[in-house]
Amino acid sequence: MPKRIAIFGGSFNPPGNHHAAIAARLAQEFDEVRVIPCGPRPDKPVTDGVPSVYRAALADIVFGGLAKVTVDLSDFEQETFTRNHELQRRFEGDGELWHVVGADLLTGGARGESLIQRTWARGLELWQQVNFAVLKRPGYTLEAGDLPPHARVIELLVEGSSTEIREHLSQGKCVRSLVPPRAEAYLARYGLYRAPVPGNWARGTLEGAKFFLQADVENPRVQELSTLLEGRHVEAREADFINVIGGDGAMLRSIREHWRTRLPFFGINAGHLGFLLNAREQVTANSFPPSDVIFRQMPMLFLEFEDEEGRRHPAHGFNDSWLERATSQSAWLEITVNHVRRIPKLVCDGALVATAAGSTAYARSMGAAPLLADTPAWLLVGSNVLQPAHWRSALLSPDTTVEIRNIDPKHRPVQAYVDGLSMGRVVALHARMSRAAAAELVFCASHDMAEKIAAIQFGA
Numbered sequence: 001m002p003k004r005i006a007i008f009g010g011s012f013n014p015p016g017n018h019h020a021a022i023a024a025r026l027a028q029e030f031d032e033v034r035v036i037p038c039g040p041r042p043d044k045p046v047t048d049g050v051p052s053v054y055r056a057a058l059a060d061i062v063f064g065g066l067a068k069v070t071v072d073l074s075d076f077e078q079e080t081f082t083r084n085h086e087l088q089r090r091f092e093g094d095g096e097l098w099h100v101v102g103a104d105l106l107t108g109g110a111r112g113e114s115l116i117q118r119t120w121a122r123g124l125e126l127w128q129q130v131n132f133a134v135l136k137r138p139g140y141t142l143e144a145g146d147l148p149p150h151a152r153v154i155e156l157l158v159e160g161s162s163t164e165i166r167e168h169l170s171q172g173k174c175v176r177s178l179v180p181p182r183a184e185a186y187l188a189r190y191g192l193y194r195a196p197v198p199g200n201w202a203r204g205t206l207e208g209a210k211f212f213l214q215a216d217v218e219n220p221r222v223q224e225l226s227t228l229l230e231g232r233h234v235e236a237r238e239a240d241f242i243n244v245i246g247g248d249g250a251m252l253r254s255i256r257e258h259w260r261t262r263l264p265f266f267g268i269n270a271g272h273l274g275f276l277l278n279a280r281e282q283v284t285a286n287s288f289p290p291s292d293v294i295f296r297q298m299p300m301l302f303l304e305f306e307d308e309e310g311r312r313h314p315a316h317g318f319n320d321s322w323l324e325r326a327t328s329q330s331a332w333l334e335i336t337v338n339h340v341r342r343i344p345k346l347v348c349d350g351a352l353v354a355t356a357a358g359s360t361a362y363a364r365s366m367g368a369a370p371l372l373a374d375t376p377a378w379l380l381v382g383s384n385v386l387q388p389a390h391w392r393s394a395l396l397s398p399d400t401t402v403e404i405r406n407i408d409p410k411h412r413p414v415q416a417y418v419d420g421l422s423m424g425r426v427v428a429l430h431a432r433m434s435r436a437a438a439a440e441l442v443f444c445a446s447h448d449m450a451e452k453i454a455a456i457q458f459g460a
């Protein structure tokens, strides 16, 4: 029997308890539920109010823990709205698809006047041909005659709408009964649907919060620290944050593995620099987790590594990504920014792109200035540049796209890396800031990341 898949699309702007209840109910009736939040909608300008990177985090927070439910962030990442007929084509090889729709979309179906028939691309064709999983919705009557030919009604009635949540938030009203607790905290931290421009850092507390421990046990200093916290940690699914003990490398590995949980990361440094972590002295066992902290939502890079056949392999990076010569020959790279060829031939050991968080790491050792933690800018830096003689680095705005292409892959092969992890030989790296991926890092307020950068800029 083919796998039965519910395609649950929507603007989820923001997602709430009503959406989570629907997804959980669908998971009882289908083998898999794919939640697909849409990017910018020409027919629904309100979807553009809050940047997609926050909406993506909220979708993961609200749906991520539900069994059999997956969240597809590709519309956010590609800044697009994939129509249902395209979803049908994209996923039909995976199983028997059921498009989930609320009763509000079917009203008038008997007369050919439902929203699906009137406003969806290829709506009339879809109405006749595809399967619909229909949700009853308070305030809308579902007449049998309004149903499409292949419909199945889901027995569930839930109150609630994103409009109501948005209205509550914009008026400063409590949304505790409308969204899950983690979503409520996240919405409040960054002033979403309330302030005209959302924030990217906030003061808060971890007091009483439960943590999942990620300790790099090979390191003896880590063992000593993790013994202090022994027996106090919980499983990832019960945790409020992830406690990483180790160095920057351990933090980067943890972010790579767990960013989709959207749990904040609090690091305790047992390594060398520990820029992404808190100093050991900041953390004492009896006052852990700390009560006065700063949360920082830090955007990640969206990267595509192009192989010799022209295939692109996507990845996300937190700190940086680079191309580096793979032999003793220097690399010859072409640098294109926003589709304009800016450096036709960069003769160098390599070239790197870094986020603000990563600007203090490898980028700094190549001579770039560290960026303030809350700046939206990112960096392009050359390593040991021989030509052009005076070019070293460039500051990039958030919506810039960068292409670093090897112009002589045969004689001068290059190797790609993301956050220190090798991606093998490639011919080009395409990079931009992600529209869906971000990680929250937490610092003790007394020694926040801003203070660390000041120490670098002015000397500790």
Ligand SMILES: Nc1ncnc2c1ncn2[C@@H]1O[C@H](COP(=O)(O)OP(=O)(O)OP(=O)(O)O)[C@@H](O)[C@H]1O
Binding pocket: 009, 010, 011, 012, 013, 018, 019, 022, 100, 101, 102, 103, 104, 105, 135, 136, 137, 138, 158, 159, 160, 161, 162, 163, 164
């Ligand atoms: N309370 C509900 N009962 C049944 N279906 C619902 C309910 N809320 C949303 N849906 C359905 O879920 C899908 C995604 O919904 P959407 O993201 O538009 O949420 P919404 O809460 O209706 O948003 P908004 O208020 O912004 O229009 C749509 O098919 C919609 O009809």
Ligand SMILES: O=C(O)c1ccc[n+]([C@@H]2O[C@H](COP(=O)([O-])O)[C@@H](O)[C@H]2O)c1
Binding pocket: 008, 009, 010, 011, 012, 038, 043, 044, 082, 083, 084, 085, 100, 101, 119, 120, 121
């Ligand atoms: O396919 C289309 O052209 C189309 C146009 C508008 C809406 N939809 C789908 O209708 C569903 C509910 O949309 P909405 O307006 O409530 O966010 C959601 O699954 C959307 O993807 C689909």
